[in-house]
Amino acid sequence: MTHLHATRLGALSTLATAALMTAISGAQAQSLPPLPDSIKSAGLLKAGVRCDQPPYGYKDETGKFAGVETDMAIQIATWAFGSADKIELTCVTAENRIPQLNGKKVDLLIATLGVTPERARVVDFSKPYRWGGSDMLVAKDSPIKKLDDVAGKTVIMLKGSTQAKWFEDTMPKVESLRLNTASDALQSLKQGRGDAYTHDAATLIVIAAKDPSLRLVGESFAVSDAAVGVRKNEAAWLAYVDAALDRMKAEGLYAKWVDKWVPADIRPFYTDAFTKPKPTAR
Amino acid sequence: MEFDLAYLANQWPALMRGLWLTIQVSALSIVMSVTVGLCGAAIRVLQVPVVDKIVVGYVEFIRNTPLLAQLFFIFYGLPGLGLKLSLFWSGVLSLTLWAGAYQIENIRGGLETVGKGLREAAFSLGLSPWRFFRLIAAPMAVRVGLPSMLNTSISLLKNSSYLQAIGLAELTFVAIDRISMDFRTVEMFAAICVIYLALVLTLSFFASRLEYRLNTPFRT
Known part of the structure; x- marks a missing residue:
């Protein structure tokens, strides 16, 4: 019985809150x-x-x-x-x-x-x-400190990505290794098949935070x-x-x-x- | 969306670079896989102890696993075991190992047609097993096995398109890479299909010339 009461009470209070919320949002919605x-x-x-x-x-x-x-x-x-x-x-x-x-x-x-x-x-x-910008991920001890440092080096990127287009238009001399998925790209970077891996900064930040062997270059481009x-x-x-x-x-x-x-x-x-x-x- | 020939003309140099890489990888792998085939078939037929069991295992392994899995193992797996091959050589190795297994069976099939009598005659004339293989069995086996060896080589050429998955910039890679940027799907895939077709027909032409020559003694 107590249990039932509690549930009913909970439902009532939810209803009250909902009514209140609707009233508030109704008032504010006038700005839309x-x-x-x-x-x-x-x-x-x-x-x-x-x-x-x-x-x-x-x-x-x-x-x-x-x-x-x-x-x-x-x-x-x-x-x-x-x-x-x-x-x-x-x-x-x-x-x-x-x-x-x-x-x-x-x-x-x-x-x-x-x-x-x-x-x-x-x-x-x-x-x-x-x-949203782009960034590059490199090995912790990599000599690459800024975007221009990848000139003449191999950069890993995904086929069809913003970064692939950007490098092609802006730094065509950079050697590119183009793969299909982010996990392929990360794997290849860790195996040293490229000097850097470029992707959306938002994606790379999450990876860098989890993996102490890697470091973000930290120069935004293709924003x-x-x-x-x-x-x-x-x-x-x-x-x-x-x-x-x-x-x-x-x-x-x-x-x-x-x-x-x-x-x-x-x-x-x-x-x-x-x-x-x-x-x-x- | 209409078929844009001007777009294809623009992309033509890139496609040709891809084609050149496809030809290099395939030609090298075909030569190497036929070599693997000859060696493997010789080992099987001459029943070299222990090694022939290894050859059987190798053929079974390759024929019963997907090529893409083998490729990924060579490219991403082997570095973990201390062997890091370049993109190009990872591609050549995987195609060679794949086609080599089939070539062993193709040539072995040809060797089956070399009769026991011929073999005994060769041995009684004092030929070593190796010279018997090189001078009598192999030429005969290749002649019989040539159509299926050509088949395997054509498959190898077409399967080189798998190498796009590891980022080797061969013909299919170029098409997929451009499509992901320009969305010209119809033009690109149509173009590479025509190019592959031309490539395979060329290969078949040369193989039939070779077949013709190998059959010289049997023509009247």
Whole structure:
């Protein structure tokens, strides 16, 4: 009996909190433009997020969606439909995210989507919500201290990556070893098949923090913006998303989420990426 | 999306560099795998103690495991055991070991056609087993085994495309690498298929010339 009481009491208090939350968000939602009917009619937000890119979008040990970008999606659902449950999260990959969006499987992408002219031809971008740069990982005792030091050396990179394009356009004299996966690249670096491994800084920081035999070079290059992707010609929805992003910034939510998802020792990089202006780099 | 010939023309030099590497790796591996085949088949047929069991084990191992797994073992696994080969030689070694196993069987199949009588005649004439193999058995076996040896060599040439997985910049690598940047899938894969086809047809042409020559004594 006591047990039942406790449960009922718990349910009641949850209900009360929910009612209060709805009242509050209802009041604040006035700062957002009206939700377009095309989205409203679905009754929930269909969002595409990454599930292998910690701390942005990934699945935790229990298989639940986690990460800063996942929280952003949940926040938009909360503002749009009044409940954090009114969301359908879909795991998207680098290759399939744009087809998933344009095939209407999802209504927006918060999925480490970098702003590029090629992509801008097929989707619309929101305002950028963070930036992301590239860096290089080298052996701890490597003579490479800055970007220019890799001239004439072999750099490991992934086929089709931002970095592969950047090196080809900017430093074509650099010898490249192009592999298919991040684990192949890391393995090859550790076996000395290349002098450095270049990738998104956000990815490399996590590796460097775990592996004391490696070190980040620490010079940013190929810095680009990440933004929310929506389908072309959905101006009202894009305006809503832009307003929601502004509100996240104004309410200081990004810093809160970074604190929640990123271990303290590597946190400053991610906090800067969401809250500081994009650094000037090559 | 229309088929963009101008794009292909632009990428042509890169494709040709890839083709050249494909030819180098394949040619070297074909020569080496035939050598492995001859040695292995000789060991099997002459029943060299212990070593022939090793050859049997090698053939079974190679034929019953995926080439990609063998390649990854050579490229990523061997350095852990203290042997670090370059990209190029990792590729040559894996293709040689793979095709070598099949060539042993191809040549051994040819050797089966060399009758027992011929062998006894050779030995009674005082030929050593090695000279019997070199002067009588091998030439006959190669003539019989040539079609299947060609088959294995063609497979080797096509399988060299696996080497893209370890980052060797051969023909398939060039195509996949460019596609991942330019998204010109149709043009690139169509182009490399045509190039591979031309390459295999060339190889077949030379093999049939060789077959013709080896058959000279039997033509009337």
